[in-house]
Amino acid sequence: MSSFKSFDIAGSGMAAQSVRLNTTASNLANADSVATTADGVYKARHPIFEAVRAQLAMAGANPESNPAVRVTGIYESTAPASQRYEPGNPLADANGYVFAPAVNVVEEMVNMISASRSYQNNVEVMNTSKELLLATLRLGQG
Amino acid sequence: MPLNLDQYVGVHATALDVRARRGELIAKNLANADTPGYQARDIDFRQAMARAAGDKTSGTPMSTTLTTTRAGHIGGTATADAASSPDLKYRTPLAPALDGNTVDAQIEQAAFAENAVRYQATLTFLNSKFRGLLTAILGG
Numbered sequence: 001m002s003s004f005k006s007f008d009i010a011g012s013g014m015a016a017q018s019v020r021l022n023t024t025a026s027n028l029a030n031a032d033s034v035a036t037t038a039d040g041v042y043k044a045r046h047p048i049f050e051a052v053r054a055q056l057a058m059a060g061a062n063p064e065s066n067p068a069v070r071v072t073g074i075y076e077s078t079a080p081a082s083q084r085y086e087p088g089n090p091l092a093d094a095n096g097y098v099f100a101p102a103v104n105v106v107e108e109m110v111n112m113i114s115a116s117r118s119y120q121n122n123v124e125v126m127n128t129s130k131e132l133l134l135a136t137l138r139l140g141q142g
Numbered sequence: 143m144p145l146n147l148d149q150y151v152g153v154h155a156t157a158l159d160v161r162a163r164r165g166e167l168i169a170k171n172l173a174n175a176d177t178p179g180y181q182a183r184d185i186d187f188r189q190a191m192a193r194a195a196g197d198k199t200s201g202t203p204m205s206t207t208l209t210t211t212r213a214g215h216i217g218g219t220a221t222a223d224a225a226s227s228p229d230l231k232y233r234t235p236l237a238p239a240l241d242g243n244t245v246d247a248q249i250e251q252a253a254f255a256e257n258a259v260r261y262q263a264t265l266t267f268l269n270s271k272f273r274g275l276l277t278a279i280l281g282g
Contacts, residue, residue: 005166006165006166006169009166009169009170009173010169010172010173012173013169013172013173013174013175016173016176017176020176049174049176049177049178050177051174051177051179051180068169068170068173068174069173069174069177069180114176115176117247118172118175118176118247121172121175121247121250121251122172122173124251124254125168125169125172125173125254128165128254128255128258129165129169131258132162132165132258132261132262132265135262135265136158136265139265139268139269139272140268140269140272140273140276
């Protein structure tokens with residue numbers, strides 16, 4: 001039944017956006033996790049979105065009629081960690097430096113707002129689809 | 143004269159189908175609002191309806207047929223929502239993003255709302271058709 005496809009599509013969008021929200025939450029929570037070495041420091045994580053097309057086409061399904069979006073992976077940012085001089089910190093290295101993750105808090109907040117708006121859009125699509133489907137079920141009843 | 147229910151509901155059944163398909167497509171645009179390189183799509187409603195009406199007379203609902211002009215040609219049908227479907231268009235972006243995404247969430251939302259209202263209008267038409275039929279059967 002084709003009307004249920006809207007639910008799959010909106011559902012995949014919501015799933016993808018919630019992954020994005022999760023990575024943003026993780027990045028914000030670790031924005032101040034300092035480490036002794038540049039390698040050991042937390043790296044900002046970001047999801048990669050992809051429209052589902054090629055993969056389903058290979059499986060023999062109709063590519064245009066299938067949902068929608070998926071997260072193909074989560075990459076770790078390669079931005080260099082910033083050095084801070086904190087000789088009193090027990091994590092400081094021999095020269096008195098600690099390494100802070102290259103998490104841009106402003107960028108993450110913007111990401112969070114964008115993700116939550118997109119999530120809301122998908123919820124709205126799902127609600128409207130549900131209403132239309134229920135109206136279709138009541139067809140001919142009055 | 144027997145009643146042909148298909149003829150009785152007329153264009154509305156097809157319209158409902160095309161509306162549902164358009165709703166799906168816009169849902170997909172919204173789901174991919176943040177996917178790099180995704181290009182928003184929409185249905186040319188007039189063309190889709192014309193094609194659906196044409197298909198109805200030829201007996202294969204919602205399909206595209208290949209024309210065979212020579213003996214060696216292979217005929218075939220594709221479903222209406224295949225990639226090559228002529229009534230599926232790409233939306234002209236007002237402000238394309240740097241990552242190649244052409245989804246404008248506001249435009250898609252407006253289109254989705256409009257489509258939902260029209261879907262409900264079609265449902266109302268169908269409902270009143272059935273009510274009329276019921277009145278004829280039950281005698282008021």
